[in-house]
Amino acid sequence: MPASTNGASISVWLDTADLPSYPPLPGEFDTEVCIIGAGIAGLTTAYLLAREGRSVAVIDALGIGAGETGRTTAHLFPPDEWYATIEDKFGAGNARLVADGHARAITLVESIAAEENIDCAFERVDGYLYTLPGDGLRDLEKEYNSAKRAGVAVELLPDVPGLPFDSGPAVRYMRQAQFHPLKYLAGLARAIERLGGSIFGATHAHRVRGDQQQQTVTTDRGDIRARAVVLATHTPFNDRVVMHTKQAGYRTYVVGLQVPRGALPRILLWDTGDPYYYVRLESPEGADHDILVVGGADHKTGQDDHPEHRYDEIERWARAHFPQAQAVAYRWSGEVMEPSDGLPYLGRNPMDDDNVYLITGDSGNGMTHCTIGAMLITDLIGGRENPWQALYDPSRKPVHGLADFASEQANTLARYGEWLTGGDVDSVQEIAAGEGAVVRDGLRKIAVYRDAQGGLHAVSAKCSHLGCAVHWNSAERSWDCPCHASRFDIEGKVLHGPAPEPLEKIELQDGDPPPRSPRAGMRGRNAR
The missing domain is CATH 2.102.10.10 (Rieske [2Fe-2S] iron-sulphur domain)
Known part of the structure; x- marks a missing residue:
């Protein structure tokens, strides 16, 4: 277990993982690449760089997986922006790039788990998007056609097979995946150490400054000097304004209910609502039951002082759709960073020299997008071209999400009136x-x-x-x-x-x- 987490609730992952702990930074330190954040973004980046022979140092204020990776539902699935929306906004060619990145990210997690012998319950499962009553079939048909043009293996079905309720029409995305994210991180951490990398816990970074030759990360334990810095902190702290006008933080809520082992199909499931509900199964080792993991009921961070009712809403929805649901075993919440145009920000930080990099804007696909970001940044640090570089460039303007951008800015500005x-x-x-x-x-x-x-x-x-x-x-x-x-x-x-x-x-x-x-x-x- 991590020494501390970023909230009072405990996820099924935090409850069932044995995570290594690491001492704080001992003082001044030199490395080739300093990575800030020990979640899936930071540790995947560190692993890929260390595998190429680079010296890496990972620091985290809380500990491995204590941030948002420990609060995910750990779906490895298509973008919740939908391929139809991505195609409309960015074009068919970029939709193909998105599909390629998602497929390669899932394959990378699968291959790392196999090569490093990480027992993280990685499992290939199909994902299903189904329409809510009254939404009609047209949107699903459009999504099916867009996903197919993007190169995704999809089917349009009359319903989701094996469910205890009539889902209505659905798009099936074949060979998506799920896993235990913290067991995966524990295995990544062991591999990073074996490859010569360093990991430090209880080390809070305050500032990043430097030039193209060297960056200095100022922490409460001493300075780290590095040729490159990766900010894998879910949202960057080094830039006070620019990146934070292009994305907004939302809380999302999860309820884990016990269900009889094997009573429900092993699939990923989500609907067309706004906000939508998303579902998967987790099978705790040695237990005689599965955990039905159901998430949703999102709201802007800091804009619901007593959000416990959201757990109740999710539980009511789950029990109405899954009569097999028994006792509530877990309740937890997490943070989602929603980019204004729907795609994450992965690559060079627009406010610094070319040797500072960002992984942020997960848009509810953190496990997949963080893996894509790690692959992209490893290429950039290695001086290699990457096909996703322009698409996910953090310096891009929010031209494809101007309405959402304006709405979020108006919401933010209104909050400053609370000082009166x-x-x-x-x-x-x-x-x-x-x-x-x-x-x-x-x-x-x-x-x-x-x-x-x-x-x-x-x-x-x-x-x-x-x-x-x-x-x-x-x-x-x-x-x-x-x-x-x-x-x-x-x-x-x-x-x-x-x-x-x-x-x-x-x-x-x-x-x-x-x-x-x-x-x-x-x-x-x-x-x-």
């Missing part, structure tokens, strides 16, 4: 144990959490990225930014970027402030 409003409560005395709330203190706002013993944990509500006011997330017991999706724990520590620094700590003295006078007894103290 009051707090969630008038006094910290109104905050129950195990809950958090924002309290106004004169011209500022303070984010306060009360622990089970009644102790108060207070930090500035001002996000350290671009100053939006954070919101309480009661499901994960975190402070989430509704503007650019940064997240912080109850002590203000960064759980998810782009925030580069923790929230400023606030010291509460002489007990709680009196009701309706939260300013009394408070003074600021910079925790950094």
Whole structure:
């Protein structure tokens, strides 16, 4: 298990994986490539580079798989943007490139698992997209034809076989895949060490600076000097504005329900809703049951303070469609970065020299897109051309998603108006144990959490990225930014970027402030 995770909930993967832990960076360090982030993006990149004989060092603030890889549903499946939409936006040629990348990414995961003898339950399964009642067949026919033109092995079927409900028409995508993502990461980490790579945990990167000859990564444990840097942190922290206007963070929710072993077909399943539900099976080793993994109910990060109802909505949907569902075994949530035009950002960072690289904008296909990003960046660092380079270039303009781009920017700008409003409560005395709330203190706002013993944990509500006011997330017991999706724990520590620094700590003295006078007894103290 990782020493810490980026939320209070525990996924089936975190519960069933034995992950290695690594010591912090011991001090100043030199390497050819520094990779920031020890999820599937970072470790796959490190593995591919180390396999080519390059020296690599991976750092992570939390630990292997403690970020979004440990919170995925681990589908390896077609883009949730659909091939029809990609063809409309980017053309048939680029749709073929997308299909090629997805197929090669799945094959790479399969081959690495085999070559490195990684017991990660990798399994080829078919994926099915089915239409909701009233949506009609036309969209599915269009998707089928676009996917076929892109070179994908597909069928158009009257329904999804083997389900306990009538799905209606569906597109079958053959030979997709699923796996246990954290067992896969554990195997990657062992292979990286065997190939001479270094991995450091509990090491938080604050800054990347340099030139075409050398980049320096400043961490809380010392500087790392490298010829190239890969930011595999789900969303980059080194750029304060540009990349964060082109993508938005969404929370997505997952419920794992026990079902009798073998009662349901081993497939990937998703529907045409917005947001859609997505389904797969997991078979825990040694258990007499399967886990029906159902996800959905997405919303913008920081824009639902009490999202527990979303778990209830997913559970109701699952039980209505799968009467075999028994007890709820897991509930967890994760973060999805939605790019404005639907495709991820993989390649050179547009704001730096040619030796800083990004893997971000997963759009709900993190396991696949991160693997594609690792393959692409390995080629770029090796000086090789890559057929996907222009398509996924992070410097591209959002010309294919202008409406979504404008809508997201309007949503973000509106959130800054919250600095003119009051707090969630008038006094910290109104905050129950195990809950958090924002309290106004004169011209500022303070984010306060009360622990089970009644102790108060207070930090500035001002996000350290671009100053939006954070919101309480009661499901994960975190402070989430509704503007650019940064997240912080109850002590203000960064759980998810782009925030580069923790929230400023606030010291509460002489007990709680009196009701309706939260300013009394408070003074600021910079925790950094």
